[in-house]
Amino acid sequence: MIRGEGICLAYVLGVMRLRPTDPVEIHTIELGIPRDFVAGPAQRVLLLEDRNDFREVLHEYLVTRFYFQVTSVQSGVEGLREIMKGRFDLIICDMMMPRLGGEIFYWAVTRARPATAQRFIFFTGHKNDPAIQFFFKRINATVLIKPFKLGALDLVIRDVLRKLA
Numbered sequence: 001m002i003r004g005e006g007i008c009l010a011y012v013l014g015v016m017r018l019r020p021t022d023p024v025e026i027h028t029i030e031l032g033i034p035r036d037f038v039a040g041p042a043q044r045v046l047l048l049e050d051r052n053d054f055r056e057v058l059h060e061y062l063v064t065r066f067y068f069q070v071t072s073v074q075s076g077v078e079g080l081r082e083i084m085k086g087r088f089d090l091i092i093c094d095m096m097m098p099r100l101g102g103e104i105f106y107w108a109v110t111r112a113r114p115a116t117a118q119r120f121i122f123f124t125g126h127k128n129d130p131a132i133q134f135f136f137k138r139i140n141a142t143v144l145i146k147p148f149k150l151g152a153l154d155l156v157i158r159d160v161l162r163k164l165a
Contacts, residue, residue, distance in 0.1 A: 042069040043089040043161075048079045048105065050097045058092070061150055066157065076100030076108075083109050083116070090160060091116060095124040095132055103135045118164060121156050123148065 045068045049055035052074070059072045068090075073079050077100045079093070091109070095102035102122055110117045117139070125146035126132050136143050142156050 042067055044068070044087065045070045045090045045092060046079060046082055046088040047072045048074075048076060048091070048093040048097060048102070050074045050094060058153075061153075062092075065150075065154070076102070076105035079105055080108055080112075083113060087113070088116070089119065089164075090121065090157065091119050092121045092123070095122055096126060103132075106135075106139070119160065121153075121160055 043066070045062055047055060047058055047062065047070055049058060049072070055072050055074065059070050062068045062070045071082050071088075073082060075097050076093075079091075080100070082088075093102045093105060097105075100108075102124070106117075106120060106122075120139075121142045121144065122136065123144040123146055124132060127145045135141070142160055144152055144156060
């Protein structure tokens with residue numbers, strides 16, 4: 001069911017003063033979401049970002065755009081707790097987080113669950129940091145540089161999910 005149907009029907013009933021028994025034509029709205037991303041059960045995504053505002057925007061976007069089931073955390077420590085609870089289809093991870101950054105988080109996760117190595121998407125605002133660049137090259141990482149457009153996030157998500165299929 002599309003979220004807007006109930007609102008549209010309520011609007012029609014209220015504005016046009018229709019009774020609930022009057023015939024009403026309901027139209028389906030095309031959302032433009034590729035079918036391969038909405039079929040089947042919701043994919044689980046772990047989102048790691050220490051900034052509340054950015055994490056909330058990304059969380060809402062992933063839920064509404066792709067219908068993902070998103071678990072959002074603000075540190076690698078919290079992320080490790082979630083990884084130990086269950087499997088994730090994607091892990092979207094900031095590199096610079098307090099207590100446990102993206103690189104150490106990656107090594108800890110892939111040691112505990114080796115199959116997750118291909119499921120990571122990293123993002124960073126430190127594109128010129130030699131240590132971060134070395135890490136990305138070493139693992140052949142999928143990376144977005146902050147600030148990035150949500151369309152770029154769409155592309156890397158599709159790319160990672162296609163590689164996993």
